[in-house]
Amino acid sequence: MQIELTGVTKIYELGGETFYALRDVNFSVDRGEFVAIMGPSGSGKSTLANIIGGLDRPDQGTVVVDGEHLAKMGDAELSRFRNKKIGFIFQAFNLKGDATALENVMLPLVFARMRPAERKARATECLGVVGLSDRLGHLPSQLSGGQRQRVAIARALATRPSIVIADEPTGNLDSARGEESITMLETLNAEGITVIVITHDPNVGRHARRTFEVHDGQLNEKPAA
Amino acid sequence: MRFTDYFALALRSLRRSRLRSGLTISAIVVGATGLTIMLTFVTSVKNYVVNQFVQTGQIRQIQVAQTANLTYSANGNAGGFNPGGTGPQLTPALELKIGALPHVTRVAATLQTGQQVVQYLAFGGHQLVLNGLSAYEADGVIEPTLVAGRDLGPRDTTNVVLLSQDYADALGFKGSYAKLVGQTVVLHTTQGYTGVGATLPNVLPPQNQCGNGGGGGGGGGFSKVCGPTSGLPAANLAAVVVGVVNGSYQGQQTVYVPLPWAIGILNQAQPQNVHYQFGGGCGPGTPGFGQPGQGQPGQGQPGPGQPSGGGGCGPVGGPQILGPSAGPGQVLGGWRTDTPGQYLSNQGNYQSFLVSVDNTNNIARVANAITHFGVSAATGLDALNKQKQGANIVALVLGALGLVALGIAALGVMNTMVMSVLERTREIGVMRALGARGSTIRRLFTFEAAALGFFGGLFGVLIGYGIVLVAKPIIAKTVNTGSGLPNFSVPLWLVILVIGGTTLIGIVSGLIPARRAARLDPVEALRYE
Ligand SMILES: Nc1ncnc2c1ncn2[C@@H]1O[C@H](COP(=O)(O)OP(=O)(O)OP(=O)(O)O)[C@@H](O)[C@H]1O
Ligand SMILES: [Mg+2]
Numbered sequence: 235m236q237i238e239l240t241g242v243t244k245i246y247e248l249g250g251e252t253f254y255a256l257r258d259v260n261f262s263v264d265r266g267e268f269v270a271i272m273g274p275s276g277s278g279k280s281t282l283a284n285i286i287g288g289l290d291r292p293d294q295g296t297v298v299v300d301g302e303h304l305a306k307m308g309d310a311e312l313s314r315f316r317n318k319k320i321g322f323i324f325q326a327f328n329l330k331g332d333a334t335a336l337e338n339v340m341l342p343l344v345f346a347r348m349r350p351a352e353r354k355a356r357a358t359e360c361l362g363v364v365g366l367s368d369r370l371g372h373l374p375s376q377l378s379g380g381q382r383q384r385v386a387i388a389r390a391l392a393t394r395p396s397i398v399i400a401d402e403p404t405g406n407l408d409s410a411r412g413e414e415s416i417t418m419l420e421t422l423n424a425e426g427i428t429v430i431v432i433t434h435d436p437n438v439g440r441h442a443r444r445t446f447e448v449h450d451g452q453l454n455e456k457p458a459a
Numbered sequence: 460m461r462f463t464d465y466f467a468l469a470l471r472s473l474r475r476s477r478l479r480s481g482l483t484i485s486a487i488v489v490g491a492t493g494l495t496i497m498l499t500f501v502t503s504v505k506n507y508v509v510n511q512f513v514q515t516g517q518i519r520q521i522q523v524a525q526t527a528n529l530t531y532s533a534n535g536n537a538g539g540f541n542p543g544g545t546g547p548q549l550t551p552a553l554e555l556k557i558g559a560l561p562h563v564t565r566v567a568a569t570l571q572t573g574q575q576v577v578q579y580l581a582f583g584g585h586q587l588v589l590n591g592l593s594a595y596e597a598d599g600v601i602e603p604t605l606v607a608g609r610d611l612g613p614r615d616t617t618n619v620v621l622l623s624q625d626y627a628d629a630l631g632f633k634g635s636y637a638k639l640v641g642q643t644v645v646l647h648t649t650q651g652y653t654g655v656g657a658t659l660p661n662v663l664p665p666q667n668q669c670g671n672g673g674g675g676g677g678g679g680g681f682s683k684v685c686g687p688t689s690g691l692p693a694a695n696l697a698a699v700v701v702g703v704v705n706g707s708y709q710g711q712q713t714v715y716v717p718l719p720w721a722i723g724i725l726n727q728a729q730p731q732n733v734h735y736q737f738g739g740g741c742g743p744g745t746p747g748f749g750q751p752g753q754g755q756p757g758q759g760q761p762g763p764g765q766p767s768g769g770g771g772c773g774p775v776g777g778p779q780i781l782g783p784s785a786g787p788g789q790v791l792g793g794w795r796t797d798t799p800g801q802y803l804s805n806q807g808n809y810q811s812f813l814v815s816v817d818n819t820n821n822i823a824r825v826a827n828a829i830t831h832f833g834v835s836a837a838t839g840l841d842a843l844n845k846q847k848q849g850a851n852i853v854a855l856v857l858g859a860l861g862l863v864a865l866g867i868a869a870l871g872v873m874n875t876m877v878m879s880v881l882e883r884t885r886e887i888g889v890m891r892a893l894g895a896r897g898s899t900i901r902r903l904f905t906f907e908a909a910a911l912g913f914f915g916g917l918f919g920v921l922i923g924y925g926i927v928l929v930a931k932p933i934i935a936k937t938v939n940t941g942s943g944l945p946n947f948s949v950p951l952w953l954v955i956l957v958i959g960g961t962t963l964i965g966i967v968s969g970l971i972p973a974r975r976a977a978r979l980d981p982v983e984a985l986r987y988e
Binding site: 281284287289290309310313314316317318322324328330332333341342344345346347350389393 | 460461463464468471472474475885886888889890891892893894895896897898899981982985
């Protein structure tokens with residue numbers, strides 16, 4: 235298993251009451267899988283995704299990715315892990331507004347201390363993959379919603395991660411643009427990248443080989459249809 | 460992350476909020492400009508003072524004077540050149556002793572004559588007031604800075620002068636000082652002059668002439684004691700101008716002469732065994748008194764003194780009045796002049812020695828040795844340090860003001876950075892998701908704050924430099940000191956200090972906001988609206 239979560243629990247203390255965002259979650263994904271995590275709003279999908287991606291830490295339980303315990307990593311190591319292994323794609327795109335498409339895609343490579351010439355070549359290549367070779371110098375404000383999401387996908391791919399985590403990638407797109415994005419993720423998956431898509435769109439879920447459901451912090455695998 | 464990336468990213472975020480960055484930088488610019496101008500001013504003045512000391516050799520000199528006590532005592536205080544002097548006098552013998560001290564290279568004695576003997580300096584149609592003569596031994600210790608000609612040398616014993624720039628200007632040589640060099644000026648003495656260069660007659664005028672006319676009395680108010688020579692005419696002493704002294708050197712209105720000549724001028728010959736004939740002179744003692752003093756003030760020409768001579772025939776005048784009917788006196792015993800040594804000794808000896816020391820490091824030691832002779836010794840270093848101290852105090856006060864301005868600017872930077880962190884919380888979350896460490900985020904914001912400080916300092920120095928450039932000619936015009944003006948320039952260390960200082964202020968001000976940014980929880984940051 236590439237990703238293995240055991241007994242993962244995330245608790246928020248709110249006004250003296252403990253709120254379980256995640257409760258005893260066990261979850262494992264093999265290398266090269268395409269899985270979907272579905273569930274109603276506020277059920278804990280994003281929390282789970284952030285924990286898998288090393289952005290958040292569970293209060294209980296262990297997260298092992300590629301044999302490495304994330305709990306044992308310090309900030310520097312965990313940051314490096316996110317940089318090298320994980321590609322995040324957000325619903326809100328989260329592009330740097332004052333940076334061009336190319337610069338946005340180069341940003342994770344800047345954190346990876348890649349040499350300028352190399353990172354430019356790599357970012358150009360990634361933007362080519364998502365079909366934006368002619369938009370390198372455009373600012374996010376000069377791009378359509380679908381193009382912005384493609385820049386975000388290119389950025390997630392820049393460091394050649396083995397896992398891509400997409401949290402509601404289609405949430406801000408019309409169905410055609412959403413479909414396009416999912417197709418792109420499928421292409422990546424076909425090349426061997428593990429893809430975890432969080433969505434509450436059943437159409438998106440249908441692309442996944444396996445689908446999980448989160449309800450009030452509890453995760454269950456949906457039996458294959 | 461690479462250094463250049465930090466820099467590029469920091470600049471980008473500053474550019475994104477141009478107005479805010481600009482205002483924050485402006486506050487720093489104000490402080491930095493002020494600091495640059497103030498420090499430039501103070502260091503330039505300080506350098507100028509030091510240069511003056513070094514150039515004139517004052518840095519390696521010790522000024523020796525008789526210890527003085529201002530409490531009057533009828534017989535205790537020496538008169539002559541050193542009124543109030545109480546300690547051992549500055550005798551030629553002491554000069555030799557000091558000269559023999561280790562590390563002393565040379566000693567020069569100085570005298571300042573009063574106005575009594577030399578009245579004015581004449582050249583062409585000009586007659587210029589003299590505040591006495593500044594006399595010194597021209598053995599290389601005292602070397603006034605010149606604008607033309609040469610300094611006095613050991614072979615200049617009489618009939619040469621150095622004029623300070625103001626005199627040269629007043630004689631019409633402003634800007635062409637070299638033309639004055641080689642010209643002969645006249646030092647006009649008071650009436651009754653019997654010093655060096657005077658013609659000493661065998662027959663003296665009737666002694667009751669000592670009223671001295673209106674003229675001599677008017678010239679400075681030093682009515683001569685009515686001695687046997689008081690009726691003698693004034694003398695014109697020719698002096699060749701060998702150099703013109705820079706106006707910034709010592710007094711601005713000074714005439715410098717070689718010491719031997721000054722002593723010769725001061726040392727008045729006395730007629731011996733004068734035999735007066737009675738019955739001449741005033742005649743029947745007409746008490747009509749003619750015109751009271753027709754001599755013009757300041758022009759003790761012998762001529763104008765005469766007509767009112769009749770008026771002098773009363774029981775006025777000095778203590779040696781022989782009577783209204785005194786006639787001309789025959790000098791039967793010839794003329795007697797004290798030797799320079801005797802004369803000096805009578806007058807309380809020299810006023811000061813200037814001692815030149817081989818090395819700055821030995822100054823304190825030599826000065827100490829000199830004080831063991833019972834005289835006071837002030838080193839050029841003392842004087843310099845005093846002046847430097849003054850400049851330091853000015854620098855401190857002005858610098859403190861600049862620092863207050865920078866302190867306020869620091870608060871501005873802090874505020875800007877807090878705002879920037881708040882504004883970019885979500886971006887921080889994204890960067891963390893993309894693999895930025897907490898320390899990377901911290902450095903990113905620190906760079907941003909440092910850049911604010913750096914540009915503030917840079918522009919501040921540039922503007923300050925510009926103001927100095929503009930102000931320089933204005934200062935030169937308004938504060939006309941001849942040629943002596945500090946060279947106002949912004950030294951490199953100041954540029955580095957100011958820019959480095961403001962950069963540091965930026966870094967320190969950004970420390971807390973940057974740390975806050977670094978400690979943000981990535982998930983919380985991403986959730987931030
Ligand atoms: N910092 C927090 N403090 C308290 N509660 C929190 C905090 N962060 C998240 N939660 C709660 O945890 C639960 C899970 O949040 P999460 O963002 O994972 O939901 P989600 O399934 O992604 O919802 P959505 O589909 O709307 O994105 C929510 O009910 C939320 O209110
Ligand atoms: Mg969510």
